[in-house]
Amino acid sequence: MTQEGLANRARVRRETIVFLEQGKYNPSLQLAHDVAxxxxxxxxxxxxxxx
Amino acid sequence: MVVALxxxxxxxxxFENYLIPIAILLASxxxxxxxxxxxxxxxxDERDYALGGKAALWAIQVYSWFAVITMFILYSLRDINxxxxxIGMTLAFSTCILMLTYTLxxxxxxxxxxxxxxxxxxxLILVIFVAMFILSLRVFSGEDGWICQDGQWVQHGNPDxxxxxxxxx
Numbered sequence: 001m002t003q004e005g006l007a008n009r010a011r012v013r014r015e016t017i018v019f020l021e022q023g024k025y026n027p028s029l030q031l032a033h034d035v036a037x038x039x040x041x042x043x044x045x046x047x048x049x050x051x
Numbered sequence: 052m053v054v055a056l057x058x059x060x061x062x063x064x065x066f067e068n069y070l071i072p073i074a075i076l077l078a079s080x081x082x083x084x085x086x087x088x089x090x091x092x093x094x095x096d097e098r099d100y101a102l103g104g105k106a107a108l109w110a111i112q113v114y115s116w117f118a119v120i121t122m123f124i125l126y127s128l129r130d131i132n133x134x135x136x137x138i139g140m141t142l143a144f145s146t147c148i149l150m151l152t153y154t155l156x157x158x159x160x161x162x163x164x165x166x167x168x169x170x171x172x173x174x175l176i177l178v179i180f181v182a183m184f185i186l187s188l189r190v191f192s193g194e195d196g197w198i199c200q201d202g203q204w205v206q207h208g209n210p211d212x213x214x215x216x217x218x219x220x
Contacts, residue, residue, distance in 0.1 A: 007093070008092075011093055011096070012093055012096035012097070013093050013095075013096050013098070016096050016097075028097055031097060
């Protein structure tokens, strides 16, 4: 799946997906859920939070 | 569209017709709203709103500091040009109205329920500021001032300040 395809499904802009992948943006819970759902995974598996 | 708007505004100001720009501005805003709804792509998402909120906060702070400092500078120079006082008052009241507007919108979006009394007080303060703004425009609009005629400062109306210290040319 491309960044644009993921962005369209999650109803955000492609730039937001880019920033998510680079770890420069912390998504809201809703967006994290939408992205994980689109990728057929869970939030824990898609997003890794480092303390 | 921006270029067309600029052309219309400039021509309207040239011909001293100020109703046309207001009408055109309202019509163009409605047109933008209509066109935006027909776009399927995401124009702005949560990240844009978050960044916009931060940018708006900084913009309000920067403008407020600039306006207050400029107001005091203009007040100190009002003897040179009486219109400086009106400009300073405009900056001051615009800052107050901007902050009040921000507070009201922030409260709305945070969904804090106002008690009836606080809502009344807030609305009353807003009305007072708007009234003071309008009054200051009337008082400091320069209707009562000094005009330069034939190399001399002549009273226009009943100004409550002395003639400007600068040379009348």
